[in-house]
Amino acid sequence: MNKTINLSWLVEKWTLLDEDSYLKSIWLNTESLDIIRINQGETEEDIINNYIDIDxxxxxxxxxxxxxxxxxxxxxxxxFETLSRHQKDQLIDQFDGMAPREEFLDIIYSLGLEKEFNEFSAKVVAYILLNWAEDERISVNKDMETINIDKL
Structure with a gap:
């Protein structure tokens, strides 16, 4: 029987995906809650030797x-749409669009909005993972808020 998994735990494990650009996929063992990360370029033999026989x-x-x-x-x-008019103006004034992701994050940090942005992003990830878990019939304890950015 599969365990009930806390949504916050799934979000924490999945957000690690962003930190490794060589990561191809993440597999979750719903019984043991082991997480298997598979990097680009790894063959099925590498995976079996280094991890486990998923098949x-x-x-x-x-x-x-x-x-x-x-x-x-x-x-x-x-x-950006959740910010106050003043915060939006500050962000726009500093943004030149040269390296959108890095520049956006630098400005967010400089404006002191890092915590708010990280919490917002985690809630978006939670929404994605909650829907995924429902599709996979995985029992999830919704122990955190979710945000569907398509409905904002």
């Missing part, structure tokens, strides 16, 4: 959403 235990392994599910540009735009 041999397929009923317990589920492929987690990929980074493609998280549209960074859309998340930045949705977060």
């Amino acid at each position: 041999g235990d397929i009923e317990n392994y589920v492929l987690m959403p990929t980074a493609d599910e998280f549209d960074e540009e859309k998340v930045r735009q949705a977060f």
Whole structure:
């Protein structure tokens, strides 16, 4: 029987995806709650030798959403819309669009909005993972808020 998983735990584990650009996929063992990360370029033999035979235990392994599910540009735009008029003006004044992701994050940090942006992003990830878990029939304890940026 599969365990009930806290949504906040899933978000914490999945957000690590962003930190490794070589990461191809993440598999979750719904029984043991082991997380298997598979890097680009790894062969099936590498995976079996270094990790586990996912195909041999397929009923317990589920492929987690990929980074493609998280549209960074859309998340930045949705977060921008939640800001006060003053904060929006400050951000626009400092933004020149040369390196949108890095520049946006630098400005967010300089304006002291890092915590708010990270919390907003985590709630967007929570929404993605909650829907994924429901589709995969994984029991999840919704222990945090979610945000559907398509409904803002």
